[in-house]
Amino acid sequence: MDVLGEVLAATGFKGVLLAQLRARGSGWGCGLERLGTAGFHLIAEGTCWLRVAEQPPRQLVSGDVALLPQGEPHHLAGSPEQAAVPYAELEAAHPVGRDGILDLGGHGPVARIVCGKFDYDHDASQHPVLSALPAVIHVPGMSADPELQGIIRLLALESTRERPGSRAVAARLTDVLFVQVIRAWLDTADTDPQSAPQSWLTALRDPRIGAALSLMHEAPQRPWTVESLARDVAMSRPAFARQFKQLVGVSPLAYLSRVRITLASRLLRDTNRLVSDIGEAVGYTSEFTFSRAFAREHGLPPGRYRREALAQPAGT
Template identity: 75%
Template sequence: MDVLADVLTTTGFSGVLLAQLRSHGSEWGCGLDRLDTAGFHLIAEGTCWLRTADAPPLQLVSGDVALLPRGVPHQLTGDPEQQAVPYTELAAAHPPGRDNVVELGGSGPVVRVVCGKFQYHGDTSRHPVLSALPEVIHVPGMSADPELQGVVRLLAAETSQERPGAQAVATRLTDVLFVQVIRAWLDRTGADDTGQRSWLTALRDPRIGAALSLMHEAPHRPWTVETLARDVAMSRPAFARQFKTLVGATPLAYLSRLRIDLAARLLRETDRLVSDIAEAVGYTSEFAFSRAFSRELGVPPGRYRRGGPARAAVGPAT
């Protein structure tokens, strides 16, 4: 079981293109408030700078990707000292055209930035992937792996001209881009560098990663700490200790959250009876399932299905 793919599917994770910024020269600046989701910028042409409150200006060149997993407020500018104007004001002064490009004018080399975000069910502080990442991930285009370079080039091309189906292709490429950026970041720095316990760290461990795969592949099975430890060839105490250290939750707590996440997805996407969903994710009674669901997400299954206001984050606890 591909754990990363399973979590992204369960949380309904998908990319959306928002707009493009296009300028000639360096006399421009765009300020963006905190997003309620993850955002990204792909530098399709030229050079610009990314500024956040807690880090020095970061130069971005053609082919670079900047991912902001928790949507931290930031600025994109043509020069590290350039004053930024809020995006809403820029868009009002330079209304996006049919291709959703904000033309900022100027004279000089072309700068084109493709901007997008990732939608999902839940909030960034509890999403199992995003909560394990730093505030900004910068993947240089020149040092990225060939697969990521290919995605970047294709996305830049699809957003540069109005070809039939270009919007659909570009939108789907954003999903691929996210996975490729995470791969590149893990290969380059490693999840351990964040100093945080998360299942991203655990995926790099052969035995704990194998245990996670087992649970994601068959969450309905009556797993115990003993059976999981045996299946990955570890003693029970060593497995429990290592799992908690790397994942930040006990095996059974993780399993409980995983089951509830899957149940939440089935409630959102299907019309199956609550009792059927309870059985499908491993609960022997609807009462036990409802109690566990309410404990994890703050609302009972029926209210969650109806779109109650207290819908909570979806994704294994980190």
């Protein structure tokens, strides 16, 4: 079971290419407000500096990717100390061209930055993947594995093409880019455990706890207990419960509840099935139990959640 892929699919996760910045020299700065969604910057050419509150400036060079999972406010600039102008003001002064590039002008070496975001059905603080990640993930292009380097090069190329379907290709590549960046981040857990705090994502690396996570995602409707999960991964109940909580950060049954409610949310949004049928499909024995668990997670009952989701305009 591909747990990461299942979670991303269940939350309607998809990449969106926004625009590109092109600037010359070091006398430029672009300020971006909180996105309300995860965002990323891929340095297609040249260098720039990324500044996020309470963190030292980071130099980004060609081939690097910076992912901001919670969409923190940040600055991109030609030098660490350069003042930043809000993006909206820059866009008003330098309208985006037909090629999708916001050209800031200037003199000197060129920096080109591909900017995108990820849409999904939760806010970043609640998303089961994004909430498990640090505020900034910086993947240096030179240290990335060949697969990620290939995605970076192809995305940088497709973002400048004006061939039919280029933007659609670039958007799909952003989905792949996200997964590859997460893989690269997880690999840092071997050398720097502090960069990868406890979460279900890092727990995927553990053979037995990762197997238990896969079982819950593969068959959330089963009447799982701590005992049955421990038995299926060949562990004693106490050892399994202790190790699961240590690695994932919550108990096995608390995690199972999240899996069920995330799946139920997708079924409520994307199907016409009865609320009672959806509750049964994800493992609840009664509509009352399902509604209570759903409201505990989302703050509103399933029927109201469906009505509000359907009332939202497409693409929001």
